[in-house]
Amino acid sequence: MPARASAQDGTHPRPQLQREEWTDLCGTWQLAFDDDRGGIGGGWADLTDLGDRAVFDRDVTVPFPPESEASGVADPGPHPVFWYRRSLRLADVAGADAVRERGHRVVLRFAAVDYAARVWLDGTLLGEHEGGQTPFSFDVTALLAAGDADAEHVLVVRAEDDPRDVTQPRGKQDWLDEPHSIWYSRTSGIWQPVWCEVVPPVAVEHLAWTPDVAGSAVHLGLTLREPPAEPVTVAVRLEFDGQLLAEHRVRVAEQRTRTTVAVPALENGQARQDMTWSPETPRLVDAVVRVLAGDGDGEVLDEVGSYLGLRTAAVGGRAFLLNGLPYYVRSVLGQGYWPTSHLAAPDAGALRREVELIKELGFNAVRVHQKVEDPRFLYWCDRLGVLVWGETANAFAFTPEAVRRLTTEWLDVVHRDVSHPCIVTWVPMNESWGVHDVATDPAQQAYTVALAALTRAVDPSRPVVSNDGWEHTDSDVWTVHDYADTGAVLAERYGSAELLTALEEFWPAGRRVLLPGAVDREQPLMLTEFGGVRFTPVPPHEVPEERTWGYSTATDAEDFARRLEDLLSAVHASPVLAGFCYTQLTDTMQEANGLLDEWREPKLPVERLREIVTGRRER
Known part of the structure; x- marks a missing residue:
């Protein structure tokens, strides 16, 4: 039986679908730049002599982007195409004996490659993938298991990330050669883990857990890697705090199945509060899913470990509701960017530490900005208790191609992350990026309405x-971005309940918050970007001006504390705000408006920051 997924160490690339063995393929790969895009015509996919370094003329440490210091390359480019190469042997794959002895399959998995990838093994094209933030995989059994297990095979990856193509979902990655304004150095190519996994012929590929607390049940969407040749039985076991919570079996004849697991313990409404998940009590339910032959009395064909959280997220009566009760959201904007590794985390431990810092500072939520974060980060939010607003990187253009790309990738994002209890809100669009004329263009308005409706359709x-921020068409939360530099201005704007009846004419950032036609269903109002106070603890003359972006400037630590308290006190006192998101957690490249510097060192004592963030009281 797999170890308890809720108690894992945070290194597995897929925290909610684990088998006991997997093989990490990160480390040293060979790299080639292909600036004139001649690699395909030049036959680079067929260059399987690893000793020939004429084309693959440098090494790169995967999964760090070649632009970053951690990769060992540190070449900011811009380069539109990158080629990677490494050896792969069946003998080095954990569980390889089962491939020949029991007909198991070897699956090659990529967590994320920015932006479009093609993959070859021994010169044979395995397939391709588009979308820089979502996972993909290939069955490599036929090629890898051919011949001796010690035979060396050559894996080649071509990654295309054109910095000039603004129809790609780019987020905060700069389209110019050098970082400017609020945009950062690029993160191209392989930037999340690559690994191999041996799976049985009939294998679980995806689990989608949806808690139904009121219905005393959990709904499960299960996807097998392939349709079973004969019907099988799927057995689900749920445990909470080491005790059996539920068992369920269902006959499965198709590749995809939806089933409902009854959880009788939830019928006791008074006892539910001891089982539900929240930031204050991040309780997780462990799950084991087995695929059994035939009617379920035969062989165990596959077994995976997973986890879920019993919680609900909704809105009503101008409040955000967590587990049916009003919940005040204290969020921080996180860029998920590190100075030596860019959008890739420097290691798995850094992801845990990021979540710990968010909680230590007094926040109960994080908005990871213009980035789909590593699933291992989401695991720590699940386990330690931090709400997440699931956002994606946006494109900068509005064209049919940009719409197709973002919509496709967004659906893949929701599919990947749908089971994480920490994610409580979906945010497919930010500040009209990619729909800059949404206030006047019916097509762009239709796009934002459709994207929100499509998201609700799948989840x-x-x-x-x-x-997010303004120009809402159909949102479940009215969100505003307002970088007023004093608490007095915030108090004037958000200090009266009359604001809620005047949102259609509210223009705090020069943009209308609600567009005509947006329907007020008593949505909660949140200030989801504000603050942005610039402060550099070192003397300002030692920091180049172009690396000190902020919306206002503090002169010293006391002034920084005073400004923070002034802004946050006004927000805490607002009778209309259901929550907030402070900008931002850390300094990031030229942005010097973090509560922490880029190395995650606090600019004030953590205890002082926590007092300011919480208003000296936990809400």
């Missing part, structure tokens, strides 16, 4: 924000 269990 009706969470609120959706159609366009």
